[in-house]
Amino acid sequence: MNSNSNLACDTCPVRESAACASLNDEExxxxxxxxxxxxxxxxxxxxxxGDENTxxxxxxxxxxxxxxxxxxxxxxxxxxxxxxxxxxxxFSPAVHHDVVALTESKLCVxxxxxxxxxxxxxxxxxxxxxxxxxxxxxxxxxxxxxxxKRSADARVAGLIQAFxxxxxxxxxxxxxxxxxxxxxxxxAGMLGLTIETISRxxxxxESDGLIKxxxxxxxxxxxxxxxxxxxx
Amino acid sequence: MNSNSNLACDTCPVRESAACASLNDEExxxxxxxxxxxxxxxxxxxxxxGDENTxxxxxxxxxxxxxxxxxxxxxxxxxxxxxxxxxxxxFSPAVHHDVVALTESKLCVxxxxxxxxxxxxxxxxxxxxxxxxxxxxxxxxxxxxxxxKRSADARVAGLIQAFxxxxxxxxxxxxxxxxxxxxxxxxAGMLGLTIETISRxxxxxESDGLIKxxxxxxxxxxxxxxxxxxxx
DNA sequence: CGAAAGGTTGAGTTCCGTCAAGTGTGGTGG
DNA sequence: CCACCACACTTGACGGAACTCAACCTTTCG
Numbered sequence: 143m144n145s146n147s148n149l150a151c152d153t154c155p156v157r158e159s160a161a162c163a164s165l166n167d168e169e170x171x172x173x174x175x176x177x178x179x180x181x182x183x184x185x186x187x188x189x190x191x192g193d194e195n196t197x198x199x200x201x202x203x204x205x206x207x208x209x210x211x212x213x214x215x216x217x218x219x220x221x222x223x224x225x226x227x228x229x230x231x232x233f234s235p236a237v238h239h240d241v242v243a244l245t246e247s248k249l250c251v252x253x254x255x256x257x258x259x260x261x262x263x264x265x266x267x268x269x270x271x272x273x274x275x276x277x278x279x280x281x282x283x284x285x286x287x288x289x290x291k292r293s294a295d296a297r298v299a300g301l302i303q304a305f306x307x308x309x310x311x312x313x314x315x316x317x318x319x320x321x322x323x324x325x326x327x328x329x330a331g332m333l334g335l336t337i338e339t340i341s342r343x344x345x346x347x348e349s350d351g352l353i354k355x356x357x358x359x360x361x362x363x364x365x366x367x368x369x370x371x372x373x374x
Numbered sequence: 375m376n377s378n379s380n381l382a383c384d385t386c387p388v389r390e391s392a393a394c395a396s397l398n399d400e401e402x403x404x405x406x407x408x409x410x411x412x413x414x415x416x417x418x419x420x421x422x423x424g425d426e427n428t429x430x431x432x433x434x435x436x437x438x439x440x441x442x443x444x445x446x447x448x449x450x451x452x453x454x455x456x457x458x459x460x461x462x463x464x465f466s467p468a469v470h471h472d473v474v475a476l477t478e479s480k481l482c483v484x485x486x487x488x489x490x491x492x493x494x495x496x497x498x499x500x501x502x503x504x505x506x507x508x509x510x511x512x513x514x515x516x517x518x519x520x521x522x523k524r525s526a527d528a529r530v531a532g533l534i535q536a537f538x539x540x541x542x543x544x545x546x547x548x549x550x551x552x553x554x555x556x557x558x559x560x561x562a563g564m565l566g567l568t569i570e571t572i573s574r575x576x577x578x579x580e581s582d583g584l585i586k587x588x589x590x591x592x593x594x595x596x597x598x599x600x601x602x603x604x605x606x
Numbered sequence: 607c608g609a610a611a612g613g614t615t616g617a618g619t620t621c622c623g624t625c626a627a628g629t630g631t632g633g634t635g636g
Numbered sequence: 637c638c639a640c641c642a643c644a645c646t647t648g649a650c651g652g653a654a655c656t657c658a659a660c661c662t663t664t665c666g
Contacts, residue, residue: 231512234512238512261504272503275511276463276464282518283440287450289521289522290566292444334521334523335654339653524655570624572645574646574647
């Protein structure tokens, strides 16, 4: 159990952008009373499918994946969670998906029933979560769109573009040099492909001059236009 | 323009289950002032990708699909909307997906900016939408899971089970005789497959004795267990 | 240094998409 | 009533894209 200390909202890096930013000081103090920090190391899980649904959380730093697993053990990534993101299935008695840390991550964890009570008493929080939820829904649909592309080329190209957009912090622009945040296996899990196919397609993208690789993870996009065309 | 009359909430079939059910009479009357009914015939669109985002709506009867289109014209179905469901991308300036009627549908349409104002002033509505949004997100992830299965067999089997669950009105149980609500093309669009593959897989499921078909749309599930195993 | 995990590459095979032809079926109009 | 058409669906043959299996390379970490 690696939880600890009271919450230090004052120094929280996501205090302006997370759902709790909608609360005033008094309300936030109240919320902080029922929350606690938790550190997940890379690969550790917050909740697993089948668990009783007791917690929800705001991600403070790091990154999480939300996944489900086929019987044969293949992991399917349903969503990535970035700092200020909210995780947890509100209003549901059971947990349906695994939530696992991609990198060492810091969370603000709450009891789900208590959090729901607070939501009901605090309209601003409900509204903030509604906005976040609308974004999550849009992201999920974007991912469905990506994973549903016919060819593996289009999916890989689209994923690279998505990472490039996420890597640049300005929302409309996209970085042209960045590191892939996932292993080949995780990318495969997002796109419904295999590790080998990801590896081969990245090789092809490079030999076609659309990207340049530096080591296993480093990517430089050389031809945004052709990449966009491929991914359409 | 097939809009009309004031809203008749009193006789609305989804008045107990839609988001607006959370409002008291006075509030609902206020909401009904800014809404109007609209009938969409099969195939007609409510909003198209690229439009300015001006409307949102509650589905009263019928069924909708939320789709995106590849450049080559392939339609990808991102979500199905059932009565009492809410459609519209709140808090977003532009529309990203098409919303099209699968069958003749009756909607309660609102101006999105006005609706957002009302949400901000009515916590119960925000909370109701948050619950609905959480459900939508779960559905979206379930569909990602389904469409991400390795084999076409698993996807088709899973889709049939999903329809069987939707056809029985009790949420935990699943019907064993029902009609497919979609054309082969639409099923293909949901699963990222082709019409021909859907057709063939249905044929195989029948010849393997898992289902029995009556005409193009009628399905009877003969072997729930093997179907579930296939779809896992 | 050795082991483990992540990544690449190759050869063979299978599954699904493509193209094409053919079978209902419901609706419209002569 | 039948002829015709549009649309949804089925079926077959074929080729190619992605999966599987397997070997090997690279980096990291104990």
